[in-house]
Amino acid sequence: MARLILSGFADEASPCLDGQIDALTDNKVAYVELRQVDGINVADFTPEKTATIAQKLKGHQIHVSCLGSPIGKIKLTDSFPEHLEKMKQLCDTAHRLETSLIRIFSFYLPEQQTPEQCREEVIERVGRLLDIADAQSCTLLHENERDIFGDVPERCLQLHRAFESRLRGILDPANYLLVDADPLQAMVELDEWIDYLHIKDVRLSDKRIVPAGKGDGRLPEIINLMKKKEGSRFLSVEPHLTHFAGREALEKDSSNTPEQLADEYTYADGPSAFKAAVQACRSLL
Numbered sequence: 001m002a003r004l005i006l007s008g009f010a011d012e013a014s015p016c017l018d019g020q021i022d023a024l025t026d027n028k029v030a031y032v033e034l035r036q037v038d039g040i041n042v043a044d045f046t047p048e049k050t051a052t053i054a055q056k057l058k059g060h061q062i063h064v065s066c067l068g069s070p071i072g073k074i075k076l077t078d079s080f081p082e083h084l085e086k087m088k089q090l091c092d093t094a095h096r097l098e099t100s101l102i103r104i105f106s107f108y109l110p111e112q113q114t115p116e117q118c119r120e121e122v123i124e125r126v127g128r129l130l131d132i133a134d135a136q137s138c139t140l141l142h143e144n145e146r147d148i149f150g151d152v153p154e155r156c157l158q159l160h161r162a163f164e165s166r167l168r169g170i171l172d173p174a175n176y177l178l179v180d181a182d183p184l185q186a187m188v189e190l191d192e193w194i195d196y197l198h199i200k201d202v203r204l205s206d207k208r209i210v211p212a213g214k215g216d217g218r219l220p221e222i223i224n225l226m227k228k229k230e231g232s233r234f235l236s237v238e239p240h241l242t243h244f245a246g247r248e249a250l251e252k253d254s255s256n257t258p259e260q261l262a263d264e265y266t267y268a269d270g271p272s273a274f275k276a277a278v279q280a281c282r283s284l285l
Helices: 017-025 045-060 082-098 114-135 153-163 173-177 183-189 221-225 270-284
Strands: 003-008 031-034 065-069 102-104 139-143 169-172 193-198 201-203 209-210 232-236
Touching: 003 065, 003 221, 003 270, 017 045, 017 270, 031 232, 065 082, 065 201, 065 232, 082 102, 082 114, 082 153, 102 114, 114 139, 114 153, 139 153, 169 183, 173 183, 173 193, 173 201, 193 221, 193 270, 209 221, 209 270, 221 232, 221 270, 232 270
Parallel strands: 003 031, 003 232, 031 065, 065 102, 102 139, 139 169, 169 193, 193 232
Antiparallel strands: 201 209
């Protein structure tokens, strides 16, 4: 039986570290998935910035579950050498923050090319990222994301089979729903590789992101499958219930329609959205 540990993207509560710590402390969450601090992406943290963050988090007894890196969230036609350098930097940052887990993606595909045409290059690039991580004792977790190679279960399975146990997985139910894939089926098919969940839900009737359990993500069944694993497993709350600072830099489409902004699952600010998301996750648990 797995020990499930709650974490979260506290940058959705506040862009600054103090605000993120307040949100985590107020909601009794002892882990954070670091993505942005003070408008700086985790891939761009200097050693000095990392040391300051590590000291503050330690002072509040908050640990880092994973680095929510943007690695692999570039076009397959973009320059790759700079990305490899970012991977090396992220491994160093991970060690300084006392985690070994780093989230990655599998590249946006060129227009007019099929995923099948891009498969070999994607696998080659992911392999080079894994070589860097392996050499520095870090673990890469691939997340399913819209418009990348691994956005549907079939291609996530291709990636994991290509690397056996070297590449681990993050399952994001909402991201599967947004590409018309069944997240529970994905969890079943990818079960041996999934070590980590992003707790985010979508209402299929209007493709609206809603609190966990209020949509069609089948989160209770997915969490039950996670419970059957061994060891410690993270459930990372990713609210996306308000337009938080820096969201445009993280997603291709981060807009909300007027109808979405008016419904019952819109919150006044980041801290209230984060609190609602944590409470929804705890209700499921």
